[in-house]
Amino acid sequence: MWNPSKKIRTIASKILIVLFSFTMIFHLIALFQFIPYKYLWGGRLSSVEEMYLMETVSLVVNTFFLWASFQYTQYLNKGLVPLWIRLVFAFIGIIFLANTIGNLVAVTDLETLLATPVTAVLSGICFSLVPKYEN
Template sequence: MNSKTAIKIMLWMLLAIILFHLSIILKVIPYDITWGGRLKNDAEMYVFETASILINLFLCFILLIKGQYIRAFLSLKFVNITLWIFVILFGLNTIGNVFAKTNFEKYFALLTLTSAILILIILRKGKGQKGNS
């Protein structure tokens, strides 16, 4: 798989994840099946869901820069370091999802593991490409 394909898949997955978090904020999906079942009230849910949406939007912008879909307003070194941080975060989140209290969230381990692998592909394939390292 090439870097551009991996970026496109990640962007579509991130769109779905953002819509999922918006569904939680709008209470279409109950928040007690997310965040390891640890959220206690609406205030906590709004904070966690808003932070999650912002982080996912940030990752979208990083991927758009890496894929050269938008002008690089951040250095490519910063973009690559950020992607490595996300690989680590997705790896840790995969472990956390495996041990989540709800079965619903345990299935998200597949999504976070897939995200980590796709970002590794993006980083690996991007090394030899002009303007992507």
């Protein structure tokens, strides 16, 4: 089984921190309606109220993902990444894999073209953090 080095894991967790930070900024921009809601969530939102709910949930979830990424980096620096944080990243990887599939069948081309590669990369990076690591 593939077992990435500490350097690769450090780079991966830092990439996640950057991507989750940018994702949160995107969701804030959407929440403040700088992006019309009809272009969000695969073009399946039917009202501004629904957009507020979904974007708020997205911000909460992305805040958790960002926190988990910081936690992973801290544990990695201590030389031991516990099972619970690796399971969190397995779960996050599954979420992004499912999201990638959802983006492929999105109603809007924007979602398909922009979000699909991002979620696919996020899924791959998350799965790279799952194998056991002990220094």
